[in-house]
Amino acid sequence: MKVLWIYAHPEQRSLNAALRDEGMRALAEHGHEVRLSDLYAMGWDPVVDAGDFGHDRGERLVVTRASKHAYTSGGLSDDIAAEHGKLAWADTVVLQFPMWWAGMPAILKGWFDRVFVKGFAYGVTDPGAGGRTLRYGEGVLAGKRAMVVVTIGAREAAMGPRGINGELNALLFPLQHGTLWYSGMSVVEPLAVYGADRLGDADYKDSAARLRERLLALPTSDPIPFRYQNRGDYDDDHVLRSELAPGRTGLAVHDARTA
Amino acid sequence: MKVLWIYAHPEQRSLNAALRDEGMRALAEHGHEVRLSDLYAMGWDPVVDAGDFGHDRGERLVVTRASKHAYTSGGLSDDIAAEHGKLAWADTVVLQFPMWWAGMPAILKGWFDRVFVKGFAYGVTDPGAGGRTLRYGEGVLAGKRAMVVVTIGAREAAMGPRGINGELNALLFPLQHGTLWYSGMSVVEPLAVYGADRLGDADYKDSAARLRERLLALPTSDPIPFRYQNRGDYDDDHVLRSELAPGRTGLAVHDARTA
Numbered sequence: 001m002k003v004l005w006i007y008a009h010p011e012q013r014s015l016n017a018a019l020r021d022e023g024m025r026a027l028a029e030h031g032h033e034v035r036l037s038d039l040y041a042m043g044w045d046p047v048v049d050a051g052d053f054g055h056d057r058g059e060r061l062v063v064t065r066a067s068k069h070a071y072t073s074g075g076l077s078d079d080i081a082a083e084h085g086k087l088a089w090a091d092t093v094v095l096q097f098p099m100w101w102a103g104m105p106a107i108l109k110g111w112f113d114r115v116f117v118k119g120f121a122y123g124v125t126d127p128g129a130g131g132r133t134l135r136y137g138e139g140v141l142a143g144k145r146a147m148v149v150v151t152i153g154a155r156e157a158a159m160g161p162r163g164i165n166g167e168l169n170a171l172l173f174p175l176q177h178g179t180l181w182y183s184g185m186s187v188v189e190p191l192a193v194y195g196a197d198r199l200g201d202a203d204y205k206d207s208a209a210r211l212r213e214r215l216l217a218l219p220t221s222d223p224i225p226f227r228y229q230n231r232g233d234y235d236d237d238h239v240l241r242s243e244l245a246p247g248r249t250g251l252a253v254h255d256a257r258t259a
Numbered sequence: 260m261k262v263l264w265i266y267a268h269p270e271q272r273s274l275n276a277a278l279r280d281e282g283m284r285a286l287a288e289h290g291h292e293v294r295l296s297d298l299y300a301m302g303w304d305p306v307v308d309a310g311d312f313g314h315d316r317g318e319r320l321v322v323t324r325a326s327k328h329a330y331t332s333g334g335l336s337d338d339i340a341a342e343h344g345k346l347a348w349a350d351t352v353v354l355q356f357p358m359w360w361a362g363m364p365a366i367l368k369g370w371f372d373r374v375f376v377k378g379f380a381y382g383v384t385d386p387g388a389g390g391r392t393l394r395y396g397e398g399v400l401a402g403k404r405a406m407v408v409v410t411i412g413a414r415e416a417a418m419g420p421r422g423i424n425g426e427l428n429a430l431l432f433p434l435q436h437g438t439l440w441y442s443g444m445s446v447v448e449p450l451a452v453y454g455a456d457r458l459g460d461a462d463y464k465d466s467a468a469r470l471r472e473r474l475l476a477l478p479t480s481d482p483i484p485f486r487y488q489n490r491g492d493y494d495d496d497h498v499l500r501s502e503l504a505p506g507r508t509g510l511a512v513h514d515a516r517t518a
Binding site: 010011013014040046047048049050060061062063064100101102103104105106107109110112113116136153154155157158160161162163164165166167170171173174175177178179182197227229234237238239240245248249250251252253254 | 269270272273299305306307308309319320321322323359360361362363364365366368369371372375395412413414416417419420421422423424425426429430432433434436437438441456486488493496497498499504507508509510511512513
Protein backbone atom coordinates (compact mmCIF):
# COMPACT_ATOMS: atom_id res chain seq x y z
CA MET A 1 0.00 0.00 0.00
CA LYS A 2 0.86 3.65 -0.36
CA VAL A 3 -0.70 5.14 2.75
CA LEU A 4 -1.33 8.81 3.45
CA TRP A 5 -1.77 9.10 7.23
CA ILE A 6 -3.53 12.27 8.30
CA TYR A 7 -3.06 12.97 11.99
CA ALA A 8 -4.87 15.66 13.95
CA HIS A 9 -3.86 15.84 17.61
CA PRO A 10 -2.05 18.73 19.34
CA GLU A 11 0.26 16.62 21.50
CA GLN A 12 3.15 14.36 20.48
CA ARG A 13 3.21 12.64 23.91
CA SER A 14 -0.40 11.48 23.66
CA LEU A 15 -2.23 8.19 23.26
CA ASN A 16 -2.95 9.25 19.70
CA ALA A 17 0.71 9.82 18.90
CA ALA A 18 1.65 6.43 20.39
CA LEU A 19 -0.99 4.70 18.27
CA ARG A 20 0.13 6.58 15.17
CA ASP A 21 3.74 5.50 15.71
CA GLU A 22 2.68 1.89 16.29
CA GLY A 23 0.57 1.89 13.16
CA MET A 24 3.12 3.53 10.91
CA ARG A 25 5.81 1.15 12.16
CA ALA A 26 3.65 -1.91 11.47
CA LEU A 27 2.97 -0.70 7.92
CA ALA A 28 6.66 -0.03 7.25
CA GLU A 29 7.67 -3.42 8.66
CA HIS A 30 5.39 -5.07 6.14
CA GLY A 31 6.81 -3.19 3.19
CA HIS A 32 4.13 -0.55 2.83
CA GLU A 33 5.02 3.07 2.12
CA VAL A 34 3.63 5.74 4.43
CA ARG A 35 3.54 9.52 4.19
CA LEU A 36 2.34 11.58 7.15
CA SER A 37 0.36 14.81 7.22
CA ASP A 38 0.68 15.78 10.89
CA LEU A 39 -1.65 18.75 10.78
CA TYR A 40 -0.61 20.38 14.07
CA ALA A 41 3.09 19.88 13.32
CA MET A 42 2.58 21.36 9.84
CA GLY A 43 0.75 24.36 11.27
CA TRP A 44 -2.11 23.52 8.93
CA ASP A 45 -4.48 26.43 8.35
CA PRO A 46 -8.05 25.06 8.41
CA VAL A 47 -9.89 28.22 7.37
CA VAL A 48 -11.16 28.55 3.79
CA ASP A 49 -10.30 32.00 2.51
CA ALA A 50 -9.93 33.94 -0.75
CA GLY A 51 -6.16 33.50 -0.50
CA ASP A 52 -6.53 29.75 -1.03
CA PHE A 53 -7.61 30.42 -4.58
CA GLY A 54 -5.63 33.54 -5.47
CA HIS A 55 -9.01 35.26 -5.49
CA ASP A 56 -9.23 39.05 -5.71
CA ARG A 57 -10.59 40.21 -2.34
CA GLY A 58 -12.30 43.11 -4.06
CA GLU A 59 -14.61 40.65 -5.80
CA ARG A 60 -17.30 38.59 -4.13
CA LEU A 61 -15.96 35.16 -3.13
CA VAL A 62 -18.09 32.21 -4.24
CA VAL A 63 -16.12 29.26 -2.85
CA THR A 64 -17.38 26.72 -5.38
CA ARG A 65 -16.54 28.88 -8.37
CA ALA A 66 -13.24 30.29 -7.07
CA SER A 67 -11.95 26.90 -5.96
CA LYS A 68 -12.76 25.24 -9.29
CA HIS A 69 -11.11 28.06 -11.20
CA ALA A 70 -7.99 27.84 -9.04
CA TYR A 71 -7.91 24.04 -9.32
CA THR A 72 -8.23 23.93 -13.08
CA SER A 73 -5.81 26.82 -13.67
CA GLY A 74 -3.14 25.66 -11.22
CA GLY A 75 -3.81 28.58 -8.90
CA LEU A 76 -4.42 26.79 -5.60
CA SER A 77 -2.22 27.82 -2.69
CA ASP A 78 0.90 25.70 -2.23
CA ASP A 79 -0.26 23.97 0.96
CA ILE A 80 -3.44 22.71 -0.73
CA ALA A 81 -1.55 21.64 -3.87
CA ALA A 82 0.88 19.67 -1.68
CA GLU A 83 -1.99 17.69 -0.14
CA HIS A 84 -3.37 17.00 -3.62
CA GLY A 85 0.04 15.60 -4.53
CA LYS A 86 0.00 13.27 -1.54
CA LEU A 87 -3.55 12.12 -2.35
CA ALA A 88 -2.59 11.45 -5.97
CA TRP A 89 0.29 9.28 -4.73
CA ALA A 90 -1.72 7.35 -2.10
CA ASP A 91 -3.98 4.37 -2.64
CA THR A 92 -5.04 4.39 1.01
CA VAL A 93 -5.84 7.17 3.49
CA VAL A 94 -5.89 6.85 7.29
CA LEU A 95 -7.62 9.62 9.19
CA GLN A 96 -6.67 9.70 12.87
CA PHE A 97 -8.15 12.05 15.41
CA PRO A 98 -9.64 12.34 18.89
CA MET A 99 -13.41 12.74 18.77
CA TRP A 100 -14.22 16.27 19.92
CA TRP A 101 -17.85 17.32 20.12
CA ALA A 102 -18.99 14.25 18.23
CA GLY A 103 -16.74 14.99 15.27
CA MET A 104 -13.34 15.90 13.93
CA PRO A 105 -11.15 18.58 15.48
CA ALA A 106 -11.44 21.80 13.47
CA ILE A 107 -7.94 21.44 12.07
CA LEU A 108 -9.01 18.21 10.33
CA LYS A 109 -12.43 19.44 9.24
CA GLY A 110 -10.60 22.34 7.65
CA TRP A 111 -8.27 19.96 5.84
CA PHE A 112 -11.34 18.74 3.96
CA ASP A 113 -12.85 22.22 3.62
CA ARG A 114 -9.69 23.48 1.92
CA VAL A 115 -8.27 20.42 0.12
CA PHE A 116 -11.53 18.98 -1.23
CA VAL A 117 -12.11 21.73 -3.80
CA LYS A 118 -14.63 21.76 -6.62
CA GLY A 119 -13.51 19.84 -9.69
CA PHE A 120 -11.41 17.59 -7.48
CA ALA A 121 -13.68 16.16 -4.77
CA TYR A 122 -17.08 17.45 -5.89
CA GLY A 123 -18.71 19.01 -8.92
CA VAL A 124 -16.98 16.43 -11.12
CA THR A 125 -19.01 15.64 -14.23
CA ASP A 126 -18.79 12.73 -16.62
CA PRO A 127 -18.94 14.01 -20.21
CA GLY A 128 -19.43 10.41 -21.33
CA ALA A 129 -22.78 10.19 -19.52
CA GLY A 130 -24.45 13.43 -20.51
CA GLY A 131 -22.64 15.48 -17.92
CA ARG A 132 -23.96 13.41 -15.00
CA THR A 133 -22.30 14.36 -11.71
CA LEU A 134 -19.88 11.80 -10.35
CA ARG A 135 -20.40 11.48 -6.64
CA TYR A 136 -21.10 8.84 -4.00
CA GLY A 137 -18.81 6.06 -5.14
CA GLU A 138 -17.52 7.72 -8.29
CA GLY A 139 -15.18 10.64 -8.88
CA VAL A 140 -11.53 11.63 -8.95
CA LEU A 141 -10.75 9.72 -5.74
CA ALA A 142 -12.54 6.47 -6.67
CA GLY A 143 -10.35 3.41 -6.20
CA LYS A 144 -8.75 4.71 -3.02
CA ARG A 145 -9.59 3.31 0.41
CA ALA A 146 -9.99 5.18 3.67
CA MET A 147 -10.14 4.20 7.33
CA VAL A 148 -10.93 6.32 10.37
CA VAL A 149 -8.93 5.74 13.56
CA VAL A 150 -10.60 7.59 16.40
CA THR A 151 -10.10 7.89 20.15
CA ILE A 152 -13.22 8.56 22.19
CA GLY A 153 -13.59 9.57 25.82
CA ALA A 154 -16.93 7.78 26.24
CA ARG A 155 -17.35 4.10 26.94
CA GLU A 156 -18.40 1.81 24.09
CA ALA A 157 -21.96 1.20 25.31
CA ALA A 158 -22.74 4.92 25.17
CA MET A 159 -21.78 4.90 21.46
CA GLY A 160 -23.71 1.77 20.55
CA PRO A 161 -26.96 1.41 18.58
CA ARG A 162 -29.03 2.83 21.48
CA GLY A 163 -26.28 4.63 23.39
CA ILE A 164 -26.94 8.23 24.36
CA ASN A 165 -24.09 9.66 22.29
CA GLY A 166 -25.42 8.17 19.08
CA GLU A 167 -23.94 5.20 17.30
CA LEU A 168 -20.44 5.64 16.02
CA ASN A 169 -21.11 5.09 12.32
CA ALA A 170 -23.99 7.56 12.45
CA LEU A 171 -21.79 10.24 14.04
CA LEU A 172 -19.16 9.52 11.39
CA PHE A 173 -21.70 9.60 8.53
CA PRO A 174 -20.85 13.19 7.53
CA LEU A 175 -17.20 12.16 7.18
CA GLN A 176 -17.44 8.56 5.98
CA HIS A 177 -20.43 8.93 3.65
CA GLY A 178 -20.84 12.67 3.11
CA THR A 179 -17.17 13.35 2.41
CA LEU A 180 -15.09 10.23 1.68
CA TRP A 181 -17.72 8.17 -0.17
CA TYR A 182 -19.10 11.35 -1.75
CA SER A 183 -15.73 11.96 -3.38
CA GLY A 184 -15.47 8.35 -4.55
CA MET A 185 -13.39 6.69 -1.85
CA SER A 186 -14.26 3.31 -0.34
CA VAL A 187 -14.48 3.37 3.46
CA VAL A 188 -13.75 0.40 5.72
CA GLU A 189 -15.18 0.16 9.25
CA PRO A 190 -13.60 2.66 11.65
CA LEU A 191 -11.27 1.61 14.44
CA ALA A 192 -12.38 3.19 17.72
CA VAL A 193 -10.53 3.30 21.04
CA TYR A 194 -13.12 3.97 23.74
CA GLY A 195 -12.51 5.21 27.28
CA ALA A 196 -9.45 6.98 25.89
CA ASP A 197 -9.06 9.32 28.86
CA ARG A 198 -8.35 6.44 31.25
CA LEU A 199 -6.82 3.67 29.18
CA GLY A 200 -4.76 1.18 31.21
CA ASP A 201 -1.64 -0.60 29.93
CA ALA A 202 -3.50 -3.76 28.96
CA ASP A 203 -6.13 -1.74 27.12
CA TYR A 204 -3.45 0.18 25.29
CA LYS A 205 -1.72 -3.02 24.17
CA ASP A 206 -5.04 -4.41 23.00
CA SER A 207 -5.81 -1.23 21.05
CA ALA A 208 -2.38 -1.18 19.43
CA ALA A 209 -2.76 -4.84 18.42
CA ARG A 210 -6.20 -4.17 16.95
CA LEU A 211 -4.79 -1.22 15.03
CA ARG A 212 -1.90 -3.22 13.57
CA GLU A 213 -4.26 -6.00 12.53
CA ARG A 214 -6.78 -3.65 10.91
CA LEU A 215 -4.07 -1.72 9.05
CA LEU A 216 -2.43 -4.82 7.60
CA ALA A 217 -5.84 -6.20 6.58
CA LEU A 218 -6.82 -2.97 4.84
CA PRO A 219 -6.21 -4.07 1.24
CA THR A 220 -8.61 -7.01 1.58
CA SER A 221 -11.16 -5.69 4.10
CA ASP A 222 -14.68 -5.33 2.77
CA PRO A 223 -15.63 -1.66 2.69
CA ILE A 224 -18.90 -0.41 4.14
CA PRO A 225 -21.35 -1.08 1.28
CA PHE A 226 -22.68 2.45 0.89
CA ARG A 227 -25.03 2.71 -2.05
CA TYR A 228 -23.82 4.26 -5.33
CA GLN A 229 -25.68 7.33 -6.53
CA ASN A 230 -25.60 6.42 -10.20
CA ARG A 231 -26.32 2.68 -10.23
CA GLY A 232 -30.08 2.69 -9.89
CA ASP A 233 -30.75 2.76 -6.14
CA TYR A 234 -31.85 6.42 -6.14
CA ASP A 235 -34.43 8.23 -8.24
CA ASP A 236 -33.82 11.44 -10.17
CA ASP A 237 -34.28 13.50 -6.99
CA HIS A 238 -31.61 11.36 -5.29
CA VAL A 239 -34.20 9.73 -3.03
CA LEU A 240 -33.81 6.02 -2.29
CA ARG A 241 -36.27 3.97 -4.35
CA SER A 242 -39.21 2.76 -2.32
CA GLU A 243 -38.51 -0.94 -2.91
CA LEU A 244 -35.11 -0.67 -1.16
CA ALA A 245 -35.15 -0.73 2.66
CA PRO A 246 -38.94 -0.31 2.31
CA GLY A 247 -40.63 1.85 4.93
CA ARG A 248 -37.36 2.73 6.62
CA THR A 249 -35.75 6.09 7.21
CA GLY A 250 -32.55 7.25 8.87
CA LEU A 251 -28.92 7.16 7.83
CA ALA A 252 -28.73 3.36 7.79
CA VAL A 253 -30.83 3.15 4.61
CA HIS A 254 -27.77 4.29 2.64
CA ASP A 255 -25.90 1.14 3.69
CA ALA A 256 -26.86 -1.65 1.28
CA ARG A 257 -26.96 -4.15 4.18
CA THR A 258 -30.11 -2.46 5.50
CA ALA A 259 -33.03 -4.51 4.27
CA MET B 260 -34.44 38.03 23.89
CA LYS B 261 -30.71 38.52 24.22
CA VAL B 262 -29.39 36.82 21.13
CA LEU B 263 -25.81 35.84 20.42
CA TRP B 264 -25.56 35.37 16.64
CA ILE B 265 -22.59 33.31 15.57
CA TYR B 266 -21.84 33.71 11.88
CA ALA B 267 -19.35 31.63 9.93
CA HIS B 268 -19.07 32.64 6.28
CA PRO B 269 -16.03 34.15 4.54
CA GLU B 270 -17.88 36.64 2.36
CA GLN B 271 -19.85 39.74 3.38
CA ARG B 272 -21.54 39.97 -0.05
CA SER B 273 -23.06 36.50 0.22
CA LEU B 274 -26.52 35.00 0.62
CA ASN B 275 -25.53 34.17 4.18
CA ALA B 276 -24.60 37.76 4.98
CA ALA B 277 -27.88 39.03 3.49
CA LEU B 278 -29.88 36.59 5.61
CA ARG B 279 -27.88 37.51 8.70
CA ASP B 280 -28.60 41.21 8.16
CA GLU B 281 -32.31 40.51 7.60
CA GLY B 282 -32.51 38.40 10.72
CA MET B 283 -30.63 40.79 12.97
CA ARG B 284 -32.73 43.70 11.72
CA ALA B 285 -35.98 41.84 12.42
CA LEU B 286 -34.85 41.07 15.96
CA ALA B 287 -33.82 44.66 16.64
CA GLU B 288 -37.10 46.02 15.21
CA HIS B 289 -38.96 43.89 17.74
CA GLY B 290 -36.95 45.13 20.69
CA HIS B 291 -34.58 42.20 21.04
CA GLU B 292 -30.90 42.72 21.77
CA VAL B 293 -28.38 41.08 19.45
CA ARG B 294 -24.64 40.61 19.67
CA LEU B 295 -22.70 39.21 16.73
CA SER B 296 -19.67 36.92 16.64
CA ASP B 297 -18.67 37.15 12.98
CA LEU B 298 -15.95 34.52 13.08
CA TYR B 299 -14.23 35.41 9.80
CA ALA B 300 -14.36 39.13 10.55
CA MET B 301 -12.93 38.48 14.03
CA GLY B 302 -10.11 36.37 12.59
CA TRP B 303 -11.25 33.61 14.94
CA ASP B 304 -8.59 30.95 15.53
CA PRO B 305 -10.31 27.54 15.46
CA VAL B 306 -7.33 25.40 16.50
CA VAL B 307 -7.14 24.10 20.09
CA ASP B 308 -3.61 24.63 21.36
CA ALA B 309 -1.64 24.81 24.62
CA GLY B 310 -1.70 28.60 24.37
CA ASP B 311 -5.48 28.60 24.90
CA PHE B 312 -4.92 27.46 28.46
CA GLY B 313 -1.62 29.13 29.34
CA HIS B 314 -0.26 25.59 29.35
CA ASP B 315 3.52 25.00 29.58
CA ARG B 316 4.51 23.53 26.20
CA GLY B 317 7.25 21.54 27.93
CA GLU B 318 4.56 19.49 29.68
CA ARG B 319 2.24 17.01 28.01
CA LEU B 320 -1.03 18.68 27.01
CA VAL B 321 -4.17 16.86 28.12
CA VAL B 322 -6.90 19.10 26.73
CA THR B 323 -9.57 18.10 29.26
CA ARG B 324 -7.34 18.74 32.27
CA ALA B 325 -5.61 21.87 30.95
CA SER B 326 -8.86 23.47 29.84
CA LYS B 327 -10.59 22.83 33.15
CA HIS B 328 -7.63 24.21 35.07
CA ALA B 329 -7.53 27.33 32.91
CA TYR B 330 -11.30 27.79 33.18
CA THR B 331 -11.44 27.49 36.96
CA SER B 332 -8.32 29.61 37.54
CA GLY B 333 -9.22 32.39 35.08
CA GLY B 334 -6.38 31.42 32.76
CA LEU B 335 -8.22 30.99 29.47
CA SER B 336 -6.98 33.08 26.55
CA ASP B 337 -8.78 36.39 26.09
CA ASP B 338 -10.61 35.41 22.90
CA ILE B 339 -12.17 32.37 24.59
CA ALA B 340 -13.07 34.34 27.72
CA ALA B 341 -14.77 36.96 25.55
CA GLU B 342 -17.04 34.30 24.01
CA HIS B 343 -17.87 33.00 27.49
CA GLY B 344 -18.91 36.52 28.40
CA LYS B 345 -21.23 36.71 25.41
CA LEU B 346 -22.73 33.31 26.21
CA ALA B 347 -23.32 34.32 29.83
CA TRP B 348 -25.17 37.41 28.60
CA ALA B 349 -27.29 35.60 25.97
CA ASP B 350 -30.48 33.64 26.52
CA THR B 351 -30.58 32.57 22.86
CA VAL B 352 -27.89 31.51 20.39
CA VAL B 353 -28.21 31.50 16.59
CA LEU B 354 -25.61 29.50 14.69
CA GLN B 355 -25.46 30.43 11.01
CA PHE B 356 -23.27 28.73 8.46
CA PRO B 357 -23.12 27.22 4.97
CA MET B 358 -23.07 23.42 5.10
CA TRP B 359 -19.65 22.27 3.95
CA TRP B 360 -18.97 18.55 3.74
CA ALA B 361 -22.13 17.72 5.65
CA GLY B 362 -21.18 19.88 8.61
CA MET B 363 -19.94 23.18 9.95
CA PRO B 364 -17.05 25.11 8.39
CA ALA B 365 -13.88 24.47 10.40
CA ILE B 366 -13.89 28.01 11.81
CA LEU B 367 -17.21 27.27 13.55
CA LYS B 368 -16.32 23.72 14.63
CA GLY B 369 -13.26 25.27 16.24
CA TRP B 370 -15.40 27.82 18.04
CA PHE B 371 -16.92 24.90 19.92
CA ASP B 372 -13.61 23.04 20.26
CA ARG B 373 -12.04 26.08 21.95
CA VAL B 374 -14.94 27.79 23.75
CA PHE B 375 -16.70 24.68 25.11
CA VAL B 376 -14.02 23.83 27.68
CA LYS B 377 -14.23 21.33 30.51
CA GLY B 378 -16.05 22.63 33.57
CA PHE B 379 -18.07 24.96 31.35
CA ALA B 380 -19.72 22.84 28.64
CA TYR B 381 -18.78 19.32 29.77
CA GLY B 382 -17.38 17.55 32.80
CA VAL B 383 -19.79 19.51 34.99
CA THR B 384 -20.77 17.58 38.10
CA ASP B 385 -23.65 18.07 40.49
CA PRO B 386 -22.40 17.79 44.09
CA GLY B 387 -26.03 17.67 45.20
CA ALA B 388 -26.57 14.37 43.38
CA GLY B 389 -23.53 12.36 44.38
CA GLY B 390 -21.28 13.96 41.80
CA ARG B 391 -23.47 12.86 38.89
CA THR B 392 -22.36 14.42 35.60
CA LEU B 393 -24.67 17.07 34.22
CA ARG B 394 -25.04 16.59 30.51
CA TYR B 395 -27.74 16.18 27.89
CA GLY B 396 -30.27 18.72 29.02
CA GLU B 397 -28.49 19.84 32.16
CA GLY B 398 -25.35 21.88 32.76
CA VAL B 399 -24.02 25.42 32.82
CA LEU B 400 -25.84 26.37 29.60
CA ALA B 401 -29.24 24.91 30.55
CA GLY B 402 -32.07 27.39 30.08
CA LYS B 403 -30.64 28.85 26.90
CA ARG B 404 -32.10 28.17 23.47
CA ALA B 405 -30.29 27.57 20.21
CA MET B 406 -31.26 27.52 16.55
CA VAL B 407 -29.23 26.53 13.52
CA VAL B 408 -29.61 28.58 10.32
CA VAL B 409 -27.94 26.74 7.48
CA THR B 410 -27.59 27.20 3.73
CA ILE B 411 -27.23 24.03 1.68
CA GLY B 412 -26.26 23.55 -1.95
CA ALA B 413 -28.38 20.42 -2.35
CA ARG B 414 -32.08 20.35 -3.05
CA GLU B 415 -34.46 19.54 -0.20
CA ALA B 416 -35.42 16.05 -1.42
CA ALA B 417 -31.79 14.90 -1.29
CA MET B 418 -31.71 15.87 2.43
CA GLY B 419 -35.01 14.23 3.33
CA PRO B 420 -35.69 11.04 5.29
CA ARG B 421 -34.50 8.85 2.40
CA GLY B 422 -32.43 11.42 0.49
CA ILE B 423 -28.90 10.41 -0.48
CA ASN B 424 -27.20 13.10 1.58
CA GLY B 425 -28.80 11.93 4.82
CA GLU B 426 -31.63 13.68 6.58
CA LEU B 427 -30.85 17.14 7.85
CA ASN B 428 -31.46 16.53 11.56
CA ALA B 429 -29.28 13.40 11.45
CA LEU B 430 -26.41 15.33 9.84
CA LEU B 431 -26.86 18.02 12.48
CA PHE B 432 -27.04 15.49 15.34
CA PRO B 433 -23.37 15.98 16.35
CA LEU B 434 -24.05 19.71 16.70
CA GLN B 435 -27.65 19.83 17.89
CA HIS B 436 -27.59 16.82 20.22
CA GLY B 437 -23.90 16.02 20.78
CA THR B 438 -22.86 19.62 21.46
CA LEU B 439 -25.76 21.99 22.18
CA TRP B 440 -28.08 19.59 24.05
CA TYR B 441 -25.04 17.90 25.63
CA SER B 442 -24.10 21.19 27.25
CA GLY B 443 -27.65 21.81 28.43
CA MET B 444 -29.11 24.04 25.73
CA SER B 445 -32.56 23.51 24.21
CA VAL B 446 -32.53 23.29 20.42
CA VAL B 447 -35.39 24.31 18.16
CA GLU B 448 -35.77 22.91 14.63
CA PRO B 449 -33.14 24.25 12.24
CA LEU B 450 -33.95 26.65 9.45
CA ALA B 451 -32.49 25.40 6.17
CA VAL B 452 -32.20 27.22 2.85
CA TYR B 453 -31.78 24.59 0.14
CA GLY B 454 -30.48 25.06 -3.38
CA ALA B 455 -28.43 27.94 -2.00
CA ASP B 456 -26.08 28.10 -4.99
CA ARG B 457 -28.86 29.09 -7.36
CA LEU B 458 -31.48 30.89 -5.29
CA GLY B 459 -33.74 33.19 -7.31
CA ASP B 460 -35.20 36.47 -6.04
CA ALA B 461 -38.52 34.93 -5.05
CA ASP B 462 -36.78 32.10 -3.22
CA TYR B 463 -34.60 34.59 -1.39
CA LYS B 464 -37.61 36.62 -0.28
CA ASP B 465 -39.34 33.47 0.88
CA SER B 466 -36.25 32.37 2.83
CA ALA B 467 -35.85 35.78 4.45
CA ALA B 468 -39.52 35.76 5.46
CA ARG B 469 -39.21 32.28 6.95
CA LEU B 470 -36.13 33.38 8.85
CA ARG B 471 -37.83 36.45 10.32
CA GLU B 472 -40.83 34.39 11.35
CA ARG B 473 -38.75 31.66 12.97
CA LEU B 474 -36.57 34.15 14.83
CA LEU B 475 -39.48 36.08 16.27
CA ALA B 476 -41.19 32.86 17.31
CA LEU B 477 -38.07 31.55 19.03
CA PRO B 478 -39.11 32.26 22.64
CA THR B 479 -42.28 30.16 22.30
CA SER B 480 -41.21 27.50 19.79
CA ASP B 481 -41.19 23.95 21.11
CA PRO B 482 -37.64 22.64 21.19
CA ILE B 483 -36.72 19.27 19.73
CA PRO B 484 -37.62 16.90 22.60
CA PHE B 485 -34.24 15.22 22.99
CA ARG B 486 -34.22 12.84 25.94
CA TYR B 487 -32.56 13.90 29.20
CA GLN B 488 -29.69 11.76 30.40
CA ASN B 489 -30.60 11.92 34.06
CA ARG B 490 -34.38 11.59 34.09
CA GLY B 491 -34.74 7.84 33.77
CA ASP B 492 -34.74 7.16 30.01
CA TYR B 493 -31.21 5.70 30.02
CA ASP B 494 -29.65 2.95 32.12
CA ASP B 495 -26.39 3.24 34.05
CA ASP B 496 -24.40 2.59 30.86
CA HIS B 497 -26.27 5.46 29.18
CA VAL B 498 -28.13 3.04 26.91
CA LEU B 499 -31.78 3.79 26.16
CA ARG B 500 -34.07 1.56 28.22
CA SER B 501 -35.57 -1.26 26.19
CA GLU B 502 -39.19 -0.21 26.79
CA LEU B 503 -38.57 3.14 25.04
CA ALA B 504 -38.63 3.11 21.21
CA PRO B 505 -38.58 -0.68 21.56
CA GLY B 506 -36.60 -2.59 18.97
CA ARG B 507 -35.41 0.59 17.26
CA THR B 508 -31.91 1.86 16.67
CA GLY B 509 -30.43 4.92 15.01
CA LEU B 510 -30.17 8.55 16.05
CA ALA B 511 -33.93 9.12 16.09
CA VAL B 512 -34.34 7.04 19.27
CA HIS B 513 -32.91 9.98 21.24
CA ASP B 514 -35.86 12.14 20.18
CA ALA B 515 -38.73 11.46 22.59
CA ARG B 516 -41.23 11.63 19.70
CA THR B 517 -39.87 8.32 18.38
CA ALA B 518 -42.20 5.59 19.58
